[in-house]
Amino acid sequence: MPRRLRFDAILAKLKPAMTRSLPSASRLDVSGYGYQAEELPPAGEAPRPEDDPRLWFDDPNRPFELEIGSGKGTFLVQEAPHRPEHNFLGIEWMMAFWRYAADRARRRGLQNVRMLHADAVEFVRQRVANESIHTFHLYFSDPWPKSRHHRRRVVQDSTLTEFHRVIEPGGTLRIVTDHDELWSWYEEHVDRCTLFEREPYEPCVSAKPGELVGSNFERKFIPEGRHFRGMTLRRKA
Numbered sequence: 001m002p003r004r005l006r007f008d009a010i011l012a013k014l015k016p017a018m019t020r021s022l023p024s025a026s027r028l029d030v031s032g033y034g035y036q037a038e039e040l041p042p043a044g045e046a047p048r049p050e051d052d053p054r055l056w057f058d059d060p061n062r063p064f065e066l067e068i069g070s071g072k073g074t075f076l077v078q079e080a081p082h083r084p085e086h087n088f089l090g091i092e093w094m095m096a097f098w099r100y101a102a103d104r105a106r107r108r109g110l111q112n113v114r115m116l117h118a119d120a121v122e123f124v125r126q127r128v129a130n131e132s133i134h135t136f137h138l139y140f141s142d143p144w145p146k147s148r149h150h151r152r153r154v155v156q157d158s159t160l161t162e163f164h165r166v167i168e169p170g171g172t173l174r175i176v177t178d179h180d181e182l183w184s185w186y187e188e189h190v191d192r193c194t195l196f197e198r199e200p201y202e203p204c205v206s207a208k209p210g211e212l213v214g215s216n217f218e219r220k221f222i223p224e225g226r227h228f229r230g231m232t233l234r235r236k237a
C-alpha cells in the first residue's frame with residue numbers, strides 16, 4: 001500500500017479520540033493560512049521552482065523555518081511573533097489539528113505563519129528546494145514504540161540525508177523528545193551521520209522558564225515530571 005494511504009488508514013483509527021476536544025470544522029476558517037498537499041498540482045520528479053513553499057509568504061526571501069508535526073500549532077503561534085523577520089511553515093498530517101492550527105494563526109493575524117496538511121517527509125522530498133531551510137523543528141515526534149513500526153519514525157538515515165539537502169549551510173535541525181528509546185534512536189542515527197555537527201540545545205525564544213519548546217505536548221507532561229531532552233544538529237557546509 002502507498003505510504004500515504006497506509007497512514008491515512010492508521011490516522012482514521014486514532015483521530016476520533018485525539019481530536020474530540022477541537023471545534024468542529026465548520027467553525028474554523030483556514031483561508032489564507034492553510035494549504036493542503038492534496039490540492040497542490042501533482043509533484044514532479046524533483047522539487048520545481050513553482051513548488052517552493054516560500055512563495056506562500058508575503059516576503060519569500062525571509063529565512064524559512066519548517067516544523068514537522070505541529071499538532072495544534074502552539075509552538076508556531078508563540079514563536080512567530082517573536083521573530084517577525086522569519087517565515088514559519090508547520091506541517092501536520094492530522095486534518096483536525098492542521099485546521100485548528102491554521103485557524104489559530106489566522107485569528108492572530110500572523111502573516112509569517114502558514115500551515116500545510118501533508119506527510120512532511122514526503123512533502124520535503126518532493127517539493128522543498130535545496131538549501132532553502134534555515135531551521136527545522138521536530139518536537140515530540142511520535143515514538144512508534146513497536147519494532148515493526150520503527151520505519152514510521154521521522155528520523156531515518158534517509159531522512160537525515162534529505163534534511164541535509166534542504167537545510168542551508170550552517171542551518172539547523174532542532175529535536176526534542178521525552179521518549180528514552182526514541183532519544184537513543186536519534187543518537188544512533190546522528191552518530192553515524194557525518195553531515196551535521198551536534199551542538200547543545202538552546203530553548204526556543206518563546207519558551208517559558210523551565211521549558212525547552214513550550215509546545216502543547218511539553219506543557220501537558222511537565223506536571224508528570226517527565227524528562228525532556230533536546231539536540232541541535234548544524235549542517236556542515
Ligand SMILES: C[S@@+](CC[C@H](N)C(=O)[O-])C[C@H]1O[C@@H](n2cnc3c(N)ncnc32)[C@H](O)[C@@H]1O
Pocket residue numbers: 068069070071072074091092093094097118119120121139140141142154215216217218
Ligand atoms: C506527539 S504530537 C506532538 C505535537 C507538537 N509538536 C507538540 O509538541 O505538541 C506529534 C504530531 O506529529 C504529527 N506527525 C507525525 N508524523 C508526521 C508526518 N510525517 N507529517 C506530518 N505530521 C506528522 C502527528 O499527527 C502529531 O500531531
